[in-house]
Amino acid sequence: MTNGTYLRLLRDATRLVRLSYLEFNLEKMMEEELYSEFAVFYRLLHASRMPGCPQQSEESIIEYYHQESLAAGTRIRERLSEAVEDAIKGLGNGLLQHPDNQPLREAISSGRLSPDQFYLHLLRLIYRLLFLMVI
Known part of the structure; x- marks a missing residue:
């Protein structure tokens, strides 16, 4: 066609x-x-x-x-949840360890950003990236 x-x-x-x-x-x-x-x-x-x-x-x-x-x-699909978990850990650790991310570390240590909130932000970012890769 x-x-x-x-x-x-x-x-x-x-x-x-x-x-x-x-x-x-x-x-x-x-x-x-x-x-x-x-x-x-x-x-x-x-x-x-x-x-x-x-x-x-x-x-x-x-x-x-x-x-x-x-x-x-x-x-x-069989390994997707494992891959997402690895991506969250890698991205989260990378963001926390980067020298330019002192404000992020301070937000977490002061309680303005809870670990659960940080996790949800990372999860949302990973799924958005996956969505873009699939399109």
Whole structure:
């Protein structure tokens, strides 16, 4: 499916809540001479990469990549809480130890910022960063 600027390869899926597709910005590729992106586009969408018939769709390279991304997402989700905890500890320690953050250390030691509040600020920051990385 294309509008001349974007080309989308739609995945035949039963889930209508969230469509699966692969999108390429053709106009940007051409205007900015993005050869590496064009090479990916060509290699993925060339006729030789497509199944010969609908019954062989599970064997296509794009379906393989889709299944691999689902498996990787599952592995990431399984370790997400552990990774968030490690990120909070690392970021919190880094902020507290940095020499320019004396006001932060004073706010915590004086009680203006409780450890629980500091933790919630760190947690919110980590989840905002995760959200930005996923978009």
